[in-house]
Amino acid sequence: MNIIVTGAAGFIGSEVALRLLREGHSVTGIDSFTAYYDVKLKEDRVARLVGFPNFRLARSRVEDTATMERVFDRVKPDIILHFAAQAGVRYSLEHPRDYIDANVVGSFNIIDLARRYKARHLVLASTSSAYGANQKFPFEERDSAPYPLTIYAATKLAAELIAHSHAHLYGVPTTVLRFFSVYGPWGRPDMAFYLFTDRIFKGQPIDVFNNGDLLRDFTYIDDLVESIRRLMDVPPQQGSHMIRGDSLSPVAPYRLVNIGNASPVRLMDYIEAIEHAVGRKALKNMLGMQPGDVQQTYADVRLLKALTGYTPHTDYRTGIPIFVDWFRSYYNPA
């Protein structure tokens, strides 16, 4: 298949692209290598992809309409996986416009080009943050989510809604994936698991928000990639038989699917697993709740299971040591 992967230099996009290249698909990656975090890490991720003859790379912002048109015209993709985004909750408090540009304007470009090139399946990355202030756990795809707490969440919800209206009007099968705190090798340096590991190795204190009273549904990267790979093969069809708990739209070939581990972990237990893998105790700055943060995330993954026969299952006590081993080999910390 001919596949476009946006955000191909990112944590998730690079891992998914690698899987698809190994399967022999033609992959065109799009990424603008933003300076939001270490660009060298992005270059190193992409260096694993460029050795494949079936890989091409376009270095561009997804908001750049003319370049996106050229790339889509050349590739004529069967499937589009849209991972490029300005991510991160805290950064969105200081740089809200970056989120509007990348996540709303950029996502619109990709959604609209999927229509023009009649893609067989458009897959969009969204987030557990979309559930915002919801207090019903676990989060289910059919729960309404009207209370985003950050611009990040609001822009991701906006892209979901734009995709729904386009799926309704033009019929492009669209699956929106809501990811829950993904971690693992080649991960994102702005996320807690990565920051904690780095600071513990350096003997620097870590910031522990809400005095550690947080629950997170941590998803291991290999489980996420497997889930995405399987979901690529089940584009939603309007009017098809609804499975139990289905989020399929009544008026569009459009579906939301959570990808999470369905087992929230206490932050302090997660930190303990990192300490154990690093072999050092963390110095902890106990702090209050971060603005825009939520106390708990917890995915209902019954729909993922019904659609693919698969659910993420890697326990954090297994996944964290694999990440810390990778961190050691990549940075060679003292």
Ligand SMILES: NC(=O)c1ccc[n+]([C@@H]2O[C@H](COP(=O)([O-])OP(=O)(O)OC[C@H]3O[C@@H](n4cnc5c(N)ncnc54)[C@H](O)[C@@H]3O)[C@@H](O)[C@H]2O)c1
């Ligand atoms: N990692 C997680 O835990 C998590 C959780 C929920 C949702 N998500 C979503 O999954 C997707 C991938 O996340 P990730 O963790 O791999 O993040 P990432 O930051 O590692 O990857 C995103 C990539 O997109 C690129 N990018 C950013 N803005 C761009 C733009 N305007 N044009 C072109 N490229 C641009 C970046 O350079 C980066 O390489 C994002 O949509 C994110 O919102 C991630």
